[in-house]
Amino acid sequence: MPDAVSSLALVVPGLCGPAIDAPLAEYLTNATPALDRLLARAQPSVAPATLDGTLAAFFGTLAESGDALPVAALTWLADTGESRGDYLLRVDPVHVRADQSCLRLFDASTFTLDPDEARALVESFNDFYSERGWQLQAPCPQRWYLALAQGPDMTTVDPADIGGEDIDDYLPAGPDSSTWHALMNEVQMLFHDHPVNAARAQRGEPPVNSIWPWGGGVLPARAGASVAQVITDQALLIGMAQLAGVPRRDLPGMDGELPELLAPGTSLILIDTLEQAACYGDAEAWSRGIGRLEQAWFAPLLKLVEGRALKSLELYPVNGRRYVLDRRRLHSFWKRTYPFTEHYNHD
Numbered sequence: 001m002p003d004a005v006s007s008l009a010l011v012v013p014g015l016c017g018p019a020i021d022a023p024l025a026e027y028l029t030n031a032t033p034a035l036d037r038l039l040a041r042a043q044p045s046v047a048p049a050t051l052d053g054t055l056a057a058f059f060g061t062l063a064e065s066g067d068a069l070p071v072a073a074l075t076w077l078a079d080t081g082e083s084r085g086d087y088l089l090r091v092d093p094v095h096v097r098a099d100q101s102c103l104r105l106f107d108a109s110t111f112t113l114d115p116d117e118a119r120a121l122v123e124s125f126n127d128f129y130s131e132r133g134w135q136l137q138a139p140c141p142q143r144w145y146l147a148l149a150q151g152p153d154m155t156t157v158d159p160a161d162i163g164g165e166d167i168d169d170y171l172p173a174g175p176d177s178s179t180w181h182a183l184m185n186e187v188q189m190l191f192h193d194h195p196v197n198a199a200r201a202q203r204g205e206p207p208v209n210s211i212w213p214w215g216g217g218v219l220p221a222r223a224g225a226s227v228a229q230v231i232t233d234q235a236l237l238i239g240m241a242q243l244a245g246v247p248r249r250d251l252p253g254m255d256g257e258l259p260e261l262l263a264p265g266t267s268l269i270l271i272d273t274l275e276q277a278a279c280y281g282d283a284e285a286w287s288r289g290i291g292r293l294e295q296a297w298f299a300p301l302l303k304l305v306e307g308r309a310l311k312s313l314e315l316y317p318v319n320g321r322r323y324v325l326d327r328r329r330l331h332s333f334w335k336r337t338y339p340f341t342e343h344y345n346h347d
Contacts, residue, residue: 006262007312008301009058009227012293013051014274015317018281027283030291034298038315041329047322051275052158052236054316058268059240060224070217071158072145074239077219079139081242087151089216091136091144093121094159095206096188102166107159108142109276111206115141117196121208128190143235144211152176156214163279172213180213187211219243228265237270258300259309271297305330 017024048054052069056062062069072088093113095106118141125136138144154174162170172180188210191197197207225244230237233251241248251271252261261267271293277286304310305327315323 005264006310007266007314008261008310009266009268009314009316010297010301011051011054011268011270011316011318012274013272013318014276014278014286015290015315016278016319017286018278018283020281020283022283024283024286027287028290029287030294032290032294032298034302035290035294037330038298038302038313038325039323041331042313042315042323042325043329045322045324047316047320049318049320051318054318055237055240055268055270058225058227059244060226062220062223062240068155068217069215070219071215071236073217073219074243075143075215075235076139076145076239077242078235078238079143083219083243084147085218087148087216087218089146089148089151089213091146091211091213092142092159093118093144093208094210094212095208096167096210097206102168104164105159105162105167105170105212106206106280107163107212109160110163110280111208113141113208117141117200117208118144120196121191121194124190124194125187125211128186140235146213148216151216151218152180154180156216158214159212160275160279163276164281184210184213226266227268229263230268230270231261232268232270234270234272237268258297258304262304262309302330 048057052071056069070088072090073084075090076088077083093108095111097104097106115138118138122136122138122144126134129136134146136144136146152172152174154172154177156172157170171177171184191207191209197209200207220243223240223244225241225246227246230241230246230248231251232238232241232248238248240246249261251269252258261269273293274286274289277283277289301310301313305313305325308327312324312326315325317323
C-alpha cells in the first residue's frame with residue numbers, strides 16, 4: 001500500500017472537561033477506548049493554551065504579529081463575506097444574572113435570539129447612541145459589531161471563556177476601560193424594559209440585558225496558511241480560511257464518512273461541540289458529547305491511521321498540549337493506556 005499523504009489536525013476545545021469538584025470519570029456513561037488509546041500512544045508536546053492561539057498557529061501572519069487576534073474583523077468576514085479596513089469590535093448580546101453578591105455572565109450560545117429580536121435591540125442601541133454616530137450591526141443574531149474610528153486602549157475577554165463567572169473579574173481593563181464600563185451600564189438600563197425582553201420574560205426565556213465588548217482589531221491584508229483545507233462551521237476559523245484563501249468544507253454529520261474528508265496535505269478540523277458544556281460546568285452534557293465524538297470521530301480516525309489511509313493525526317484539546325499520532329506510535333504496545341480523564345496527569 002502506498003504511503004498516505006493526508007494528515008488531520010483536530011482541534012477540540014472542551015475535551016479536558018469542565019472544572020468541577022467531582023472526578024469527571026464519575027460522569028462518563030460510555031467507555032472511550034479509542035480516545036484512551038489515542039492519547040496514550042501519541043507524542044505530547046507544548047501548544048497554545050487558548051483556542052485563538054491554537055487556530056492562529058496554522059495561519060502564519062496571524063500568529064507572528066504578536067497582537068491580539070482581530071476576532072471581530074475575522075468573524076465579520078465570515079458572516080458577511082466583506083473585508084473591512086476599519087477597526088471592528090464585537091459587542092455581543094449577553095444575559096447577566098444576579099446571583100447573591102455578584103453578576104454572572106451567560107453568552108449568546110446559552111440562549112436563542114432570533115433575527116427580529118436582534119434587529120429591535122440593535123435599533124434601540126443605535127437610536128440611543130445616534131449622537132456619537134455609532135451604528136451597531138448584527139449580520140448574525142448572536143454576533144454584533146461596532147466600527148470605531150480608533151480602537152480603545154483596553155484588553156478584553158471572550159465571553160465564551162467565562163461562562164457563568166462573576167463579570168467583575170473579567171471586565172475590560174486598561175486606560176479606556178472606564179468608558180466602556182459606563183456604556184455597559186447604560187445599555188443594561190436601555191435593555192431592561194425593552195419590549196423584546198418583556199416578550200422573552202412572558203415566554204420564560206432569559207432577557208438579553210447587556211452587551212459584552214471584546215475581540216477588537218483591524219483585518220490584516222492577508223494571511224498565510226500551513227493547511228490545505230479547513231473543515232468547520234465555526235465563524236472565527238471560517239474567517240481565517242477566507243482571509244488565507246484556504247478551501248473550507250462543512251463538518252459532516254455524526255454519521256458522515258470520514259474518508260471523504262481526506263485530501264493531500266493537512267486538513268484542519270475544529271469541533272466545538274464540547275466547549276459550552278465544559279465552560280458552564282455541565283458535566284452530564286459534556287459526557288454525552290464525549291460519547292458521540294468517540295463513535296463519530298475518535299474510533300474512525302484510529303482506524304484510518306492504522307489502515308495507513310491517514311499519515312498522522314494531531315489532537316489539540318486546547319489545554320497547552322498537542323498530541324501527535326502515526327501508525328508506528330499507534331502500535332507502541334508497551335505504553336500503558338490510561339483512561340483519557342486521567343491522561344493529562346501522565347504526560
